[in-house]
Amino acid sequence: NRRRMKTGTQVHFAATHNTLVRYEWTQKLEGPFDMRFNLTGGSDSHFSRRVIQGGGKVVWADEAIVTEYNPPNRVKAGWLLQRSFRIAYTTTLIEKLLYSFFVVLLRLIKAIYHILLGFVLMIPLCIVYGYAGLIKALQRVARGAGALFALFGGHYEEYAKKKS
Numbered sequence: 001n002r003r004r005m006k007t008g009t010q011v012h013f014a015a016t017h018n019t020l021v022r023y024e025w026t027q028k029l030e031g032p033f034d035m036r037f038n039l040t041g042g043s044d045s046h047f048s049r050r051v052i053q054g055g056g057k058v059v060w061a062d063e064a065i066v067t068e069y070n071p072p073n074r075v076k077a078g079w080l081l082q083r084s085f086r087i088a089y090t091t092t093l094i095e096k097l098l099y100s101f102f103v104v105l106l107r108l109i110k111a112i113y114h115i116l117l118g119f120v121l122m123i124p125l126c127i128v129y130g131y132a133g134l135i136k137a138l139q140r141v142a143r144g145a146g147a148l149f150a151l152f153g154g155h156y157e158e159y160a161k162k163k164s
Helices: 023-028 043-053 077-098 101-129 131-151
Strands: none
Touching: 043 077, 077 101, 077 131, 101 131
16 A cells, blocks of 8 residues: 555655656756666666756656556565665665765664664564564564665665576
């Protein structure tokens, strides 16, 4: 379940899997997608944040309903935790490239918060939601770990070819 907002609400980034972009932005920004994100993911979020930095707006259109098929291997605990790690990792890389030291410092604080909160909530969430609660708590921990990994120079390429 993804969050929904009122149409016209400005958001601070967008993924391109369901986005309309004014052609001028694809010409105005170099790339427009940064090749450094090819194997990590996040080039779409990086692009939309650069649009905002350049004076553009990203707005929510609640009428634009999208359905997405997720194969069975994407509803397993390992994939969910990996995705939480990767999203935090790429978000942090983007923030390191585009924003000030204070934004990056805030990301460090949030990373520690997510890890601590994940561990604190683990038992209560397990009691209330069982295995799903455990995964939710571990997703918070993975989110914090992904951010810390990026902050301290870790290199993670989710989309690199795996050696067999």
